[in-house]
Amino acid sequence: MPSIIAGNWKMNGSLAAAGGYADALKAAESRALLIICPPFPLLAPMAASFEGSGIALGAQDCHARVSGAHTGDVSAALIREAGATHVILGHSERRADHGESNAIVAAKVAAALGAGLIPIVCVGESEAERDAGEAEEVVKTQLRHSLPENFAGLIAYEPVWAIGTGRTPSAADITAMHAAIRDALTGQFPASGPATPILYGGSVKPENAAVLLALPQVGGALVGGASLKAADFLAIAASAPSV
Numbered sequence: 001m002p003s004i005i006a007g008n009w010k011m012n013g014s015l016a017a018a019g020g021y022a023d024a025l026k027a028a029e030s031r032a033l034l035i036i037c038p039p040f041p042l043l044a045p046m047a048a049s050f051e052g053s054g055i056a057l058g059a060q061d062c063h064a065r066v067s068g069a070h071t072g073d074v075s076a077a078l079i080r081e082a083g084a085t086h087v088i089l090g091h092s093e094r095r096a097d098h099g100e101s102n103a104i105v106a107a108k109v110a111a112a113l114g115a116g117l118i119p120i121v122c123v124g125e126s127e128a129e130r131d132a133g134e135a136e137e138v139v140k141t142q143l144r145h146s147l148p149e150n151f152a153g154l155i156a157y158e159p160v161w162a163i164g165t166g167r168t169p170s171a172a173d174i175t176a177m178h179a180a181i182r183d184a185l186t187g188q189f190p191a192s193g194p195a196t197p198i199l200y201g202g203s204v205k206p207e208n209a210a211v212l213l214a215l216p217q218v219g220g221a222l223v224g225g226a227s228l229k230a231a232d233f234l235a236i237a238a239s240a241p242s243v
């Protein structure tokens with residue numbers, strides 16, 4: 001399976017810049033599957049730019065309900081209609097800034113699946129949890145409670161302390177965690193768990209991408225800051241191992 005390189009723009013980007021970014025991605029050859037996750041207002045125009053290119057588009061969140069009185073929220077169906085195929089759910093910034101519990105994440109994942117979106121579900125421990133030797137247990141608990149029974153999609157292992165800090169876990173720690181996630185997924189979902197892509201996220205840059213993407217059970221990367229420049233994002237994608 002080719003590596004999956006997803007870019008999380010967070011609350012960055014503009015209509016003015018999105019076209020040039022899309023053009024740069026379309027002009028490049030990539031053996032990885034590229035997914036760009038811009039803010040909601042950029043989904044429809046970027047879907048139009050990416051049409052026929054094989055580059056996928058994702059949102060950064062969706063609401064758990066199909067529709068209704070939820071001011072400021074966006075439904076999974078509307079995200080799909082805007083042209084996205086994926087949605088990031090359970091990002092640590094949403095878990096922290098919006099109080100999203102595992103149960104809320106699970107409901108959002110179910111809504112995404114119901115609308116035909118592929119969820120990219122984020123899990124990861126805090127620095128205190130890692131220091132206390134609880135990292136694997138924390139992540140396994142998140143997996144157990146953030147994924148509905150009919151889960152199908154991608155997992156992103158994102159240690160909270162590695163996001164936007166320039167720090168990454170050791171290769172041994174990433175390998176151990178991805179193996180633990182694989183075991184947990186296989187136990188929870190015997191049919192799909194063995195093949196569910198597990199992305200690594202947290203300070204992935206052009207300089208470290210080749211090493212990180214070559215680690216066992218690392219099926220790709222979820223990239224924050226380094227996805228904002230097309231050249232950096234493409235350099236990360238170019239570091240993906242050939243299949």
Ligand code: PEP
Pocket residue numbers: 008158162163164165166201202203204222223224225226
């Ligand atoms: C992220 O927020 O998903 C992320 C991985 O950010 P960064 O690459 O900037 O650490």
